[in-house]
Amino acid sequence: MEKFDLLAQRIDSLIQELNRLREENHHLREEGKRLREDLELGQMASEELQEKLNAEVSVRTEAASRVDALISRIQSALPMPENQQNG
Incomplete structure (x- = not known):
């Protein structure tokens, strides 16, 4: 009977661990979803x-050309x- 109690406790412990891991x-x-969204943004x-x-480089190049x-x-x-x- 004692082994069944230990087994039951171990099973309860494993279920709790499983629930913690799921969470x-x-x-x-x-x-991960939030990080992917942040990365996309x-x-x-x-x-x-x-x-x-x-666009800025293009405008500056054009301005420099006109000034020259x-x-x-x-x-x-x-x-x-x-x-x-x-x-």
Whole structure:
């Protein structure tokens, strides 16, 4: 009879452990789901930031090109200094 009581206690203990593990598994799944959602949001934000950065670089490159062209036009319209005319 004593062995049956020990067996019953062991079974109860294993059932409690199983329930604890199920609960922990549930929490881990929820955490994994939340982390995946956060990752997806982060990737979207990263893609948006990359697009904005690319647009900014494009605008700056265009502005620098226009400024260079304007400087060239201004320089070509200015008279050459005397020391460069004789050079």
